[in-house]
Amino acid sequence: MGKSLIITAILLAVGLSATTGICDIRKGEKVDGKKEFEKYCAVCHPNGGNTINAQKPLTKKSLTADGVKSAKDIIVKMRNPGPGMTRFDEKSISDKEANAIAKYIMNAFK
């Protein structure tokens, strides 16, 4: 009887630490580029379009034509945008968030 109690205790302990482990991974700031994009950018760029300047959507073709070829270039646009676009500095969107948004844009809009 003593033995099974100990085993139960061990199983419980292992189970508990496993659960908290998973919680920590969830908490560990993983940035959702899509969510961030919807929060900051979709007002003017719904579905990768551009409601202010229709000539400048976020499609690969338009980006490439304007020299925006990598995630880094997209971050440059956020930090130093063209006319009509809100400027997003490191305080409003951290580098980590900006990177997640940029990667999302590169993959989401063809």
Ligand code: HEC
């Ligand atoms: C207030 C409206 C507005 C918001 C909000 C906005 N943009 Fe823009 N964006 C624009 C306009 C207008 C342009 C065109 C600027 C120009 O003429 O260069 C643009 C251009 C761009 C371009 C270059 C497109 C091209 O084809 O050259 C990128 C990349 C971009 N925005 C990314 C973003 C990202 C990322 C966010 C969110 C963090 C964002 N924008 C939020 C209005 C906005």
